[in-house]
Amino acid sequence: MxxxxxxxxxxxxxxxxxxxxxxxxxxxxxxxxxxxxxxxxxxxxxxxxxxxxxxxxxxxxxxxxxxxxxxxxxxxxxxxxxxxxxxxxxxxxxxxxxxxxxxxxxxxxxxxxRYIAESTGRGPFLLEPRNPASYPEWWRAAGFHEIAAYSSSTILLDGQPTVADALKKRLLKSGLTIRPIDLNRYEEELRAIYTICLKSFASNFLYTPLSEEGFLGAYRKLKDRIDAELVKIVERDGVACGFVFAIADLEAAARGEKPALIIKTLAVDPEARCPGLGSVLVDEVQMLGYQKGFSTALHVLQFDDNNVRRITTRHHGETFRRYSLFAR
Known part of the structure; x- marks a missing residue:
């Protein structure tokens, strides 16, 4: 050529x-x-x-x-x-x-x-990126190298807590309340979640702020797919300061498989000064998921060096997919 x-x-x-x-x-x-x-x-x-x-x-x-x-x-x-x-x-x-x-x-x-770089062969999950297996090697052949690594893991659910009850009690005593998302006020709830994301993700690798309308547009599409009880919002004095967004793997269900519970997004406002809140939120939504019939949770698309990844390790997660972002 x-x-x-x-x-x-x-x-x-x-x-x-x-x-x-x-x-x-x-x-x-x-x-x-x-x-x-x-x-x-x-x-x-x-x-x-x-x-x-x-x-x-x-x-x-x-x-x-x-x-x-x-x-x-x-x-x-x-x-x-x-x-x-x-x-x-x-x-x-x-x-x-x-x-x-x-x-x-x-x-x-x-x-x-990012590209899927390694896989155990487990089927794709809802909202996961896709690419031909050859693409990462073609990028390497063009002189690109991995600049960031990510992973997705499976967690077996047994309905048992993995954080001390004293931690949750301490957080609640500090004035925090944990509640499900209100789908009747979905747009308003999304705006509160958006504000948390801007603060929580500001120090993330390659972070750029997203417009509020761009964020709302992405999450509006999920409204009819979510179980309100599996999206938890944390407030203090009526102001949202953290959330966990979990959703059933409807893509697996469409394949005729038993769906896992996807822990899609976890974020806590760093200014809220609530150490351990992320662990409590993941624990609570996973125990609720078990009660709803989920036997597996997926912790997905995690940057390999962040706090959420450490929560996955605490839950004895088994990696089933690895992803790469390249640079030159």
Missing amino acids: NHSDIRFYPSSDIPPLPLLEGLPSPDELAPMSEMPDGRIFLLNAQGQAVAHTALWWNHTPCLEGNEVGAIGGFAALGEIEAVALLEAAVKELQAQGVQKVVGPMNGNTWRRY
């Missing part, structure tokens, strides 16, 4: 391009609503796209004090095409002044990012 096979387009000026059979469409992997700054296509001799990806260099996360360039919405039909496409993507981002390139990431970590 030669350089003339590469086509770069600003996202506002992409002509209709035919795709070779088997290649997902760009909008399927990186919709225009996610505002990529540009897209790159690799074309064959017949003018058909055999690989494509989206690029972000504006409003991206910072790494070591500098904004990164992000490559996401990636698809390729072979390693040669993948390497050529990624080389072109890096060069375009460098031309935009980017020093560090990260991917796969659709602009930021609130959207689709």
Whole structure:
């Protein structure tokens, strides 16, 4: 392939391009609503796209004090095409002044990012990222290295607490109350959860704040799928300061399997000064899940070095999937 096979387009000026059979469409992997700054296509001799990806260099996360360039919405039909496409993507981002390139990431970590790198073969769970098994090796062949690792684990539920009762009593005596989400005030409840997320995740790797509307839009889709008792909100003096969001693995149920309970999101406002609250919330929702018939919980998509991961270790979690985020 030669350089003339590469086509770069600003996202506002992409002509209709035919795709070779088997290649997902760009909008399927990186919709225009996610505002990529540009897209790159690799074309064959017949003018058909055999690989494509989206690029972000504006409003991206910072790494070591500098904004990164992000490559996401990636698809390729072979390693040669993948390497050529990624080389072109890096060069375009460098031309935009980017020093560090990260991917796969659709602009930021609130959207689709990272690849499954290792798996025991367990079926995919609700809201899990997907990728062909060859993709991580193709990125490595293009000179990328792992910059962050994540994992998902299974927890066997037995209905027994794993934190001392004294810890929960101490937290409740400090003025905290724990209650289920009120679906009749779902929008209002989501706004309170959003505020907690902004504070709790601010120090996370590659963090960028998400607009309130972007957050609400993502969680609105889940309203009809959730059991209110499995979403716990913590308040002090009427102000929300923590929550755990758990949901049944409806994708497993659709396959005819017994669903696990997914511990999707756990967050505590660091300003609330409630050490141990995260452990109490996970313990409480897992015991309730057991009472509702769940025998397994999934602690999912955890950064390998954070407090939530330590809670998983305390529950003797067994890793069934590992994920990688790459950089160059």
